[in-house]
Amino acid sequence: MSQQLFWTPHKSFFNASHLLGTQHCLAVNPRSRFTNPLHRSNPHFTNAYINSSTNPVHRSNSPSPYINSSTCLSACSVVRKGKKVQPPPPSSSTMPPPPNLPPLPPATTFFWGETPEEEFYKTQGVRHSKSYFETPNGKIFTQSWLPLDEDQPVKAAVFMTHGYGSDTSWCFQKICIEYAKWGYAVFAADLLGHGRSEGLHGYLGDMDKVAASSLSYFLSVRRSETYCKLPAFLFGESMGGMITMLMYFQSEPDTWTGLIFSAPLFVIPENMIPSKLHLTMYGLLFGFADTWAAMPDNKMVGKAIRDPEKLKIIAVNPKRYAGRPRVGTMREVVRVTNYIQKNFAKVTAPFLTLHGTADGVTCPTGSQMLYEKALSKDKSLKLYEGMYHSLIQGEPDEAANLVLADMRAWIDEKAEKYGPKSNGN
Secondary structure (H helix, E strand, O other), rough: OOOEEEEEEHHHHHOHHHOOOOOOOOOOOOOOOOHHHEEEEEEEEOOEEOOOOOOOOOOOOOOOOOOOOHHHHHOOOOOOOOOOOOOOOOOOOOHHHHHHHHOOOOOOOEEEEEHHHHHHHHHHEEEEEEEEEEEEOOEEEEEEEEEEOOOOOOOOOEEOOOOOOOOOOOOOOOHHHEEEEEOOOOEOOOOOOOOOOOOOOOOOHHHHHHHHHHHHHHHHHHHHOOOOOOOEEEEEEEEHHHHHHHHHOOOOOOOOOOOEEEEOOOOHHHHHHOOOOHHHHHOOOOOOOOOOOOOOOOOOOHHOOHHHHHHHHHHHHOOOOOOOOOHHHHHHHHHHHHHHHHHHOOOOOOOOEEEOOOOOOHHHHHHHHHHHHHHHHOOOEHHHHHHHOOOOOOOOOOHHHHHHHHHHHHHHHHHHOOOOOHHHO
16 A cells, blocks of 8 residues: 655756755765756656565666665755756745746736636636634634535545645645545635734744644534545645644544645755754744744745746735744744654554655655654655656646646545445445
8 A cells, every 4th residue: 555656757847947046955865866867867757666565566667777765765955957047036026036037927816817716716617615714813714616516426525735925815726626626625724824814924933723723624624514424635735734744633533534745844954944043042032033024035935836937926926925934933843843753653544745856945855754654554655856846836737737647546546445435434
């Protein structure tokens, strides 16, 4: 059941003008194909499956050597190719674009343009709703996407959490819409301090409360008469993966059928780790500085998006938090990532974790550590060579579609395996 997959895109995807910055998470293994550009010469898609207890015994459409799990765990550096590139684009569409990108487009009402919501969702084959949900820690904005045909049986419920600075109303909902088109009921909420939810914008001073707030909404749906007997999955992207893991730890056993992580923030890349000096200095101010937007800004959006046209769309998200990281938020990121790393063994639910090897925002080592340390009997890891952080919203269509196909294959199998037909409900 346990499985790892590595995918290598066509080498033409490695365009130096798309690559911004250099990150190092751990020491580079010079023999690893996904850390050494000299090994990136295979012009074909490569799939190498690795079982958790044995070496790979099957090679699919690939003349390339296998990558074993020990190599993966020792190599997490992101190698950049080509000449020195310009800094990432600015975080606000009102600022002049950098010289290596064309001007940003004017902001539109929706990421897809000006088409009214109801009309757009019908063209996508889904039904959509939105509302607010009152939690003990503040009101959060929620949305749902379901198959357009009300007579179509729903396979399972999927509860999705977006990443830092993002929200559910812009490009993140591309993932939500895809799952709904596949026959799933999808529910998502803006995190506290994000999007249209209450809280200081960009501030996550207590991640446990942030997770508990979204979880309270998810559980209200999961326990409803409509969905209580269906399989239910938690999905988290980026920092949303970290918060999803907290939700899992806060839940009663067997609440969730499975977990899906897209580029989860379990390990911070070395050059993204907040300065201990900064955190200590601000900590001496007895909490007064906790909400200050005073931490160094590493321009994460430029390190997350590989497709320059999609980068421009994401950059003009009117609800995206584009300020410097707040002190309390970064303090919590450090605390919670350390906590999760120490508790990977508590994960027993089936899970799928996916990561791009050129991710400059969250380290692929985190997904590898989860795969190695979790006690789940049904677990899968998929690494995509050369892909950036945002696997769906920020990659070229060919690459994004491959990730979506992998996600669909995994959840369709689990929904069938653990659904009502197999558990007798």
